[in-house]
Amino acid sequence: MRRAIAALLSALLLWFGATAAARAQSCSFSATDVVFGAVDVLGGSPTDSSGIIHADCSTFLGLLSSITLTISIGEGLGGASSGARQMVSGTTATALNYQLYRDAARSQVLGSNYWSYGGAPITLNDASLLNLLTTTGLDIPIYGRVSGGQAGVAPGSYASVFSRDPTDVRVDYRTCNLLLLCVNRSASFSFTVSATVPPDCLVTAGDLDFGTTGVLSAALDATSAISVTCTLGSAFDVGLNYGFYGSGPGDRQMRSTAGDAVSYRLYRDAARSLDWGTLADGLAQAGAGQGAAQAFTVYGRVPAQATPPPGAYSDTVVVTVTY
Secondary structure, X not given: OHHHHHHHHHHHHHHHHHHHHHHHOOOEEEEOOEEEEEOOOOOOOOEEEEEEEEEEOHHHOOOEEXXXXXXXXXXXXXXXXXXXXXXXXXXXXXXXXXXXXXXXXXXXXXXXXXXXXXOEOEEEOOHHHHHHHOOOOXXXXXXXXXXXXXXXXXXXXXXXXXXXXXXXXXXXXXXXXXXXXXXXXXXXXXXXXXXXXOOOEEEEEOOOOOOOOXXXXXXXXXXXXXXXXXXXXXXXXXXXXOOOOOOOOOOEEEEOOOXXXXXXXXXOOOOOOOEOOOOOOOOOEEEXXXXXXXXXXXXXXXXXXXXXXXXXXXXXXXXXXXX
């Protein structure tokens, strides 16, 4: 009778020992940063990047019979709106919109069971993953995108930190061992999403047409427009060179195919008193970026002069925006 009791107690001790060992083991999780680098906020094209979440259950040494992972990612310290997550800067008051996705096509927003802005967490429960998780670990990609057309974002360094706050970054996982003992656990990890917005400008220019005239006995005036879009707060200068044939603000010329010339001048003001030339000559037009298109009027004048032979006269002027 004593031997039977002793054997039973030994079996119970082994059983409870196995349960304690199963509960002591856990998986580990880490992630790489998602680094976008320099982002063009003026253009319409997005900037993409990606990162890796690494899951490692190798401490189980193949003793698992099943595992289920649910990885929830919230908004990060940069915050979010209903349409996008945001990165913030310590030197500007603007925010840079971006989003994280579960798929390479960037059509499935990576979300959270603990976050109210939609998307879905990453869930892994395929039995074929079990060997990887318990040998070398598993790399799970996440995909990021900064949308284009954010011209109102000021130049600077932007980031959003995803901390180990379980409402922001959380892994819920369930492990079952070969004895079919199952345990529910949770874990967290941290990573950072970052980007740089450099100063940038876009420029377009319209033609300046003086029209048709018979003789150049009086001045001919005309105007055209230059459109400049620069990142918010970026200082810039708009310069006009002196064309194919000119050497200075008072020496611009339109020419015909025969080589005959018509002199003209370009100005920054309607009174046509301020010549418009290059930054090197101190005759450029200064401005500050507003994150939206700004129009600059070019005031042209053909002064009275000897009338050359009839024909079409033209010149090409290069507009240079320095920022």
